[in-house]
Amino acid sequence: MTHLLLYTDPISEGYVILFTGLLIVFTSLVLLALIFNYGLPIMLYVYKIITKGKDKKISEIKVKGDSGFTGELSAVIGASVHMYLSEQHDIESGILTIKEVKKAYSPWSSKIYGIQNRL
Amino acid sequence: MKKLIIIFSALSLLIFMRPVLGLGTDINSATNASVATTQVDNFEEESIIDEALDGIKTFYSYTGFANSSSGNVIMIIIGIVFIYLGIKFDYEPLLLIPIGAGVIIGNIPFVAGNQTGIYETGSVLNYLYFGVVKGVYPPLIFLGIGAMTDFSSLIANPKLMLLGGAAQIGVFATFLGALYLGFNLPESGAIGIIGGADGPTAIFLSSKLANGVNVLADGTTVKNLIGPIAIAAYSYMALVPVIQPPLMRLLISKEDRKIRMKPPRAVTQKEKMIFPVVALILTTFISPSALPLLGMLFFGNLLKESGRTERLADTARTKLIDIVTILLGVTVGASTQADIFITKDSMLIFGLGAISFVIATCGGLLFAKFMNLFLKGDNKINPLIGAAGVSAVPDSARVVHTEGLKSDPNNYLLMHAMAPNVSGVIGSAIAAGIILSFLG
Structure with missing residues (x-):
């Protein structure tokens, strides 16, 4: 590879990389798309056969029961929950209570012990 | 305020007293050895001012003002623009503000080797x-x-x-x-x-x-x-x-x-x-x-x-x-x-x-x-x-x-x-x- 680079023109090498690169990116994404389009149902089916209804740990979202439940609906619910939580703070009681805190004496900001101590 | 002035004047007095009392002569003789041999007479008086000036000069040569180039200034301005864009227009502020600050940090002129x-x-x-x-x-x-x-x-x-x-x-x-x-x-x-x-x-x-x-x-x-x-x-x-x-x-x-x-x-x-x-x-x-x-x-x-x-x-x-x-x-x-x-x-x-x-x-x-x-x-x-x-x-x-x-x-x-x-x-x-x- 490195020896080839010495003698070939970088531009033509560039074209090779251009086309093979694009081809590879596309094929890998197409493969991924195909697998998720056709392979995933098979995988889920196989999983179902293997476990045979033993799977109770993870509760499944029933797709058929919620066919009317679209992404928009869930977005609305999500937004309302978010707004409720973020504005919850505003519904606090307006009564302020200021309690006096008793502390042991500390001379850190004392006016008595200054540099120009004129008693 | 009064306290500050007193402290400051005390400090400056101390600094200027040091060479007069001969505390700094060993450093001085090392740097100005040739000067010292030729100008023995007025060595004392000049050394005070010289040293102060030298100090200020070396200090100045270490500051950003002495080392800055036009490139540094341009990049600092770019950094400020990044920060401005991030804050004002909300263009990816999580990136632009750290990068803008980084651009400023990276372009403060300094003396190499430290x-x-x-x-x-x-x-x-x-x-x-x-x-x-x-x-x-x-x-x-x-x-x-x-x-x-x-x-x-x-x-x-x-x-x-x-x-x-x-x-x-x-x-x-x-x-x-x-x-x-x-x-x-x-x-x-x-x-x-x-x-x-x-x-x-x-x-x-x-x-x-x-x-x-x-x-x-x-x-x-x-x-x-x-x-x-x-x-x-x-x-x-x-x-x-x-x-x-x-x-x-x-x-x-x-x-x-x-x-x-x-x-x-x-x-x-x-x-x-x-x-x-x-x-x-x-x-x-x-x-x-x-x-x-x-x-x-x-x-x-x-x-x-x-x-x-x-x-x-x-x-x-x-x-x-x-x-x-x-x-x-x-x-x-x-x-x-x-x-x-x-x-x-x-x-x-x-x-x-x-x-x-x-x-x-x-x-x-x-x-x-x-x-x-x-x-x-x-x-x-x-x-x-x-x-x-x-x-x-x-x-x-x-x-x-x-x-x-x-x-x-x-x-x-x-x-x-x-x-x-x-x-x-x-x-x-x-x-x-x-x-x-x-x-x-």
Whole structure:
């Protein structure tokens, strides 16, 4: 590879990389798309056969029961929950209570012990 | 106030008393030995003023005012502009503000040799920059992105994955453009990845290819282009809301912009869990060089979707990614030290970066139109979402959404645009892997 680079023109090498690169990116994404389009149902089916209804740990979202439940609906619910939580703070009681805190004496900001101590 | 004056005058008195009392003579004789022998008479008086002046002179020679060059000043102004853009227009403030601050930090003029600058071995900034040079930060960022991303829209509609591939045309076209402009192969590869619109990927690839260390077959060393490439990638990512809308309006007709897509089907939790594992295995088998990026991306997603590791996912998408973003932003910004950054190459890279963004966006849009030729009725896609194929998560998806709303106020494209958006991340990581395997 490195020896080839010495003698070939970088531009033509560039074209090779251009086309093979694009081809590879596309094929890998197409493969991924195909697998998720056709392979995933098979995988889920196989999983179902293997476990045979033993799977109770993870509760499944029933797709058929919620066919009317679209992404928009869930977005609305999500937004309302978010707004409720973020504005919850505003519904606090307006009564302020200021309690006096008793502390042991500390001379850190004392006016008595200054540099120009004129008693 | 009075106290301050007293303290100050006491201190200054002490400082000026020192040479008079002969406390500083040993230092003085060492530096002014020749002067001392010839001017024995008025040695005492002059030494006070001399030393004070000398001190002030050396102090001045160490200040930024003495060492600043026009390049430093320009870069500091650019840094301030970055911060301004981030605050005022909200263009990716999480990136632009750390980078802007980093640009200012990196361009404060200093005297070399005191382990101050980012390029001096042993300086603190240099240690932090290590994560950029060795490509440590980008995979960690990808881990966080994986833990944040919801791939469900992609699982529901896998054909949208092709749009993420189409936008990678920008990467390879820029790669070719850089070759024609006279960059050598590895440098061009690193410049091309700007078109992937993915900051971490760009940094990762440039740290492997254009790091100023690698030696080519003909004996020349590659240039260090990490700074310019990272800055170009991040600044164009921040400018996505400016670059993309005109292209969308230019290429997509009004009717096409109004196409409504049917809502994606609900995706089960099991599918979401299978996705990262299968995608990890498949993509990294095809392009193993992208393993650090894709491995971490899908690992982060598995943490999110497994339902058992919520704590880890939470850390990855909040604290961890925040820490890495801070370090990455500041060090990348600081790496733009004027004497290294302001070159003809950097300007070329900025030009190429803009072109590659345009090509990537156009590639995505046109490919979406092309796909529409084969799709019928309900399945037709809104070509605007092709623009989200350049990664820039989630900014480009948001831009698509707002553009869609402009033509039809009830057409919500965000969910649909997220699919090409995340597949763009996968696509650009694969593209980076391919370039790396060809040229690394």
